[in-house]
Amino acid sequence: MINRILTMFADSKDLITKRMKNDDISIEVAYIDSLCDESKISEAIFVPFSRNFKPFEEIVEFSSEFKPIHEMTEWASSLLRGYVLIYINSKYYSYDASRNIRIENQNTQVESSIQGPQIALTEDLKDGLNLIRNRYPEPNLAVEERTLGVSSKTRIAILFDNRRVNDKVLKNVKKKILEINADMLHSAGEIVRELGGNRKQLFPTTLITERPDRISNSIAQGKVIILIHGSMFGIILPITFYDLMNTMDDQYESFWMSRTLMVMRYISVLMTVTLPAMYISIVSYNPELFRVQLAFSIAGSRSAVPYPSFIEVLVMLFMIEMLVEASVRLPRYIGSTGTTVGGLILGQAAQQAGLVSSIMIIVTSVVAISNFVIPNNSLAFAIRFLKYPLIFLAVFYGITGVCIGMFCYLVYLSSIRSFGVPYFRIHRKPARNAEGDLGQVSSS
Amino acid sequence: MNRYFYYSFLYVLLINIMMFVPNIIIQNRYSGGISSLLLAIPFGTMLALLFSSSISRFPGKAVPEILFDHYPRWLVVPFMWMLAALYFLGSTIVLVAFSVVINRFYNPDTSSNVVLYLLIATCIYCSTRTTLSLVFALEVLIIINAPLVMFVLGKGIFTSDLDWDAMHTVANYFRMPPNLVSFAAATYIFSGYLNMSILNRALPPNFRLKHRWIIPLVGTLAMFTSIFIPIGFHGTEAVDEYLFIWSITADSMKMEYGFIERVLFLYLILYLNLTLLFTTFGWHKAMEFLKSTSKSHKPHLDPEKIPKINWIICGAFGLIAIIYSGVVNEKQNFSIATVWLIIRLFAEILSVIWICWLAYRLKSKSKFKVKGQSESK
Numbered sequence: 001m002i003n004r005i006l007t008m009f010a011d012s013k014d015l016i017t018k019r020m021k022n023d024d025i026s027i028e029v030a031y032i033d034s035l036c037d038e039s040k041i042s043e044a045i046f047v048p049f050s051r052n053f054k055p056f057e058e059i060v061e062f063s064s065e066f067k068p069i070h071e072m073t074e075w076a077s078s079l080l081r082g083y084v085l086i087y088i089n090s091k092y093y094s095y096d097a098s099r100n101i102r103i104e105n106q107n108t109q110v111e112s113s114i115q116g117p118q119i120a121l122t123e124d125l126k127d128g129l130n131l132i133r134n135r136y137p138e139p140n141l142a143v144e145e146r147t148l149g150v151s152s153k154t155r156i157a158i159l160f161d162n163r164r165v166n167d168k169v170l171k172n173v174k175k176k177i178l179e180i181n182a183d184m185l186h187s188a189g190e191i192v193r194e195l196g197g198n199r200k201q202l203f204p205t206t207l208i209t210e211r212p213d214r215i216s217n218s219i220a221q222g223k224v225i226i227l228i229h230g231s232m233f234g235i236i237l238p239i240t241f242y243d244l245m246n247t248m249d250d251q252y253e254s255f256w257m258s259r260t261l262m263v264m265r266y267i268s269v270l271m272t273v274t275l276p277a278m279y280i281s282i283v284s285y286n287p288e289l290f291r292v293q294l295a296f297s298i299a300g301s302r303s304a305v306p307y308p309s310f311i312e313v314l315v316m317l318f319m320i321e322m323l324v325e326a327s328v329r330l331p332r333y334i335g336s337t338g339t340t341v342g343g344l345i346l347g348q349a350a351q352q353a354g355l356v357s358s359i360m361i362i363v364t365s366v367v368a369i370s371n372f373v374i375p376n377n378s379l380a381f382a383i384r385f386l387k388y389p390l391i392f393l394a395v396f397y398g399i400t401g402v403c404i405g406m407f408c409y410l411v412y413l414s415s416i417r418s419f420g421v422p423y424f425r426i427h428r429k430p431a432r433n434a435e436g437d438l439g440q441v442s443s444s
Numbered sequence: 445m446n447r448y449f450y451y452s453f454l455y456v457l458l459i460n461i462m463m464f465v466p467n468i469i470i471q472n473r474y475s476g477g478i479s480s481l482l483l484a485i486p487f488g489t490m491l492a493l494l495f496s497s498s499i500s501r502f503p504g505k506a507v508p509e510i511l512f513d514h515y516p517r518w519l520v521v522p523f524m525w526m527l528a529a530l531y532f533l534g535s536t537i538v539l540v541a542f543s544v545v546i547n548r549f550y551n552p553d554t555s556s557n558v559v560l561y562l563l564i565a566t567c568i569y570c571s572t573r574t575t576l577s578l579v580f581a582l583e584v585l586i587i588i589n590a591p592l593v594m595f596v597l598g599k600g601i602f603t604s605d606l607d608w609d610a611m612h613t614v615a616n617y618f619r620m621p622p623n624l625v626s627f628a629a630a631t632y633i634f635s636g637y638l639n640m641s642i643l644n645r646a647l648p649p650n651f652r653l654k655h656r657w658i659i660p661l662v663g664t665l666a667m668f669t670s671i672f673i674p675i676g677f678h679g680t681e682a683v684d685e686y687l688f689i690w691s692i693t694a695d696s697m698k699m700e701y702g703f704i705e706r707v708l709f710l711y712l713i714l715y716l717n718l719t720l721l722f723t724t725f726g727w728h729k730a731m732e733f734l735k736s737t738s739k740s741h742k743p744h745l746d747p748e749k750i751p752k753i754n755w756i757i758c759g760a761f762g763l764i765a766i767i768y769s770g771v772v773n774e775k776q777n778f779s780i781a782t783v784w785l786i787i788r789l790f791a792e793i794l795s796v797i798w799i800c801w802l803a804y805r806l807k808s809k810s811k812f813k814v815k816g817q818s819e820s821k
Contacts, residue, residue: 289706407570426584437648
């Protein structure tokens with residue numbers, strides 16, 4: 001065995017191969033020590049073998065920790081996952097001694113909740129499964145394991161409730177997973193991008209989450225979950241637009257307040273998308289839209305600005321996008337400096353220098369803040385983009401253009417399907433009073 | 445699933461203003477307009493109920509499929525062509541009219557043609573979408589626009605500028621015998637049910653129309669508000685003098701609080717949405733009728749990829765609409781709308797009778813079958 005393994009692997013110093021012998025028997029052992037926990041190996045293999053209180057053969061045969069290997073093709077992959085290969089009595093066994101380096105901090109970082117569970121998924125697939133199984137103790141929970149990526153061989157697990165899952169969706173997902181033909185896959189985002197066949201889509205059609213409670217809720221709703229080894233995030237699919245606007249806190253807090261917050265979120269989406277375009281169209285096309293006093297004060301604040309409104313808007317939006325981008329990437333210590341310089345000094349000074357109007361600064365900050373209200377990161381990114389085509393339309397058509405653009409967005413959103421499920425459909429409980437659903441006849 | 449029926453009923457009902465329905469009836473206000481209105485309520489309701497109940501006997505089938513199943517091609521194909529032309533023309537009239545409204549009230553500096561090109565491009569994109577997508581878009585748009593409608597209506601009804609005496613005076617002419625033009629215009633308010641002729645593909649097999657009282661109630665309300673509020677604002681005589689009567693009426697209202705002072709802007713945004721929605725659906729229906737005449741066509745509610753033929757047909761629609769706008773001016777557009785409303789009334793009656801007859805035959809056949817089976821046993 002050892003010779004074969006040595007020919008299989010390139011010159012790797014961390015590949016350890018050993019031939020050992022005790023009174024009764026001789027074995028061969030191979031493992032990659034950078035992937036393995038040495039103490040585990042010595043405890044389970046070397047010590048019992050050398051002491052030989054009990055015939056090592058029997059230990060290997062009866063312990064569930066040693067799994068027999070039948071195919072030679074499995075050797076390399078199990079070695080690379082941190083397994084120890086053992087050759088004994090012309091039989092091959094593997095033993096899991098893998099050592100995973102991961103962040104031990106299990107607090108939620110991206111989707112924090114005030115009073116909900118604070119635990120997040122970890123980078124280990126097993127821990128993730130443990131968290132979800134604990135929250136969803138149902139025998140119907142199916143777990144399928146696959147590997148993705150030609151070189152990265154990322155392990156993923158597909159989870160769903162056998163009875164509740166939509167078969168059409170499941171089939172669709174499995175087909176798409178089989179079609180994935182990438183070399184390297186590390187993050188949930190990459191897998192999501194590979195799953196959505198149309199790579200130029202704007203809106204996320206899957207939900208990437210780190211919250212086990214969210215995942216178990218979705219399983220109960222009949223959704224499919226993909227967990228990835230080495231990533232702290234799981235993928236939920238299929239989803240609707242409204243799922244993305246939802247936080248877990250909405251389910252944990254009081255009914256009326258969470259509804260109000262939800263309405264506020266939709267209003268802020270509307271504001272962040274339309275405000276810059278509306279500013280252009282009101283200032284340049286229809287100042288008579290506002291009542292006279294307001295129209296005068298806007299015109300007055302713009303009196304020092306030497307160029308048309310759309311240049312003003314583009315300059316300010318470019319600045320705010322730079323600020324947001326910089327504060328995301330910068331390390332925490334410098335981050336606050338960036339925002340201070342950008343927000344306070346630039347904003348104030350630009351207005352006093354007469355480069356932009358003070359109303360424009362308000363518009364810019366409202367746009368940025370209301371964009372942060374969107375609870376899902378990938379949706380926030382998509383919506384951040386939406387305002388630019390509208391600005392373009394506003395430059396040429398004024399308010400008419402903005403409204404037409406919004407109409408197009410709505411139709412575009414309703415033509416999206418997330419794995420065959422309508423994305424923008426306003427949800428009502430289906431099959432109420434045994435009532436049929438839309439599109440039932442043609443799909444059956 | 446009833447709500448989808450009522451959504452499609454609602455947007456057609458609201459678009460009557462862009463279809464010059466108030467103009468036509470106001471022109472005939474002393475010569476039978478009011479009695480036509482009253483007559484149109486039972487007639488329109490009857491057509492709507494007959495059609496919706498008979499088409500629900502053909503679950504998952506649109507009008508083209510039903511007719512092609514029962515009749516030879518040479519009979520059905522011209523009918524489909526006619527319906528397609530009718531729907532296309534109707535939506536194009538509204539689109540062209542609205543591009544002029546935008547030019548008059550919103551952007552007087554921009555040429556109405558430039559606006560029209562953008563509207564047409566939008567409608568080409570939207571009407572190529574699948575039927576199911578359009579149904580979802582319809583739902584969202586109705587929900588978004590309903591508060592605006594309520595607001596404009598409420599503003600109109602509860603303002604002190606409304607002259608109830610003028611409305612009273614006009615209403616007193618209800619004894620005049622009805623005439624065809626105003627009758628056709630008035631029945632248009634109820635004609636939203638014809639959307640079922642394509643949307644029936646999406647509706648579930650056990651669909652039954654509930655809350656049927658909504659149809660006459662909402663129809664009557666919409667009819668009277670869209671005709672009498674302008675009369676109340678402008679008086680019995682001056683109301684005759686405007687082509688875009690409702691835009692002027694909305695401009696007569698004022699909001700005392702808030703950022704925006706003139707109701708006109710809200711009204712225009714609302715009708716921009718409704719016009720786009722109406723044209724999108726009109727072109728989509730026309731496209732579906734045209735596609736059904738091809739022999740190899742298989743109706744599909746929600747294809748994964750938009751077929752190329754959609755783009756070709758809708759692109760052609762767009763081109764024709766551009767040509768139409770170049771040839772026809774506002775006044776001509778208005779008189780074309782008048783003729784259109786009359787032709788539509790007859791086409792509507794024809795298709796309702798046809799589908800009813802088929803449904804009746806189907807019912808009696810199945811009864812006969814059941815009878816025959818029980819006898820043979």
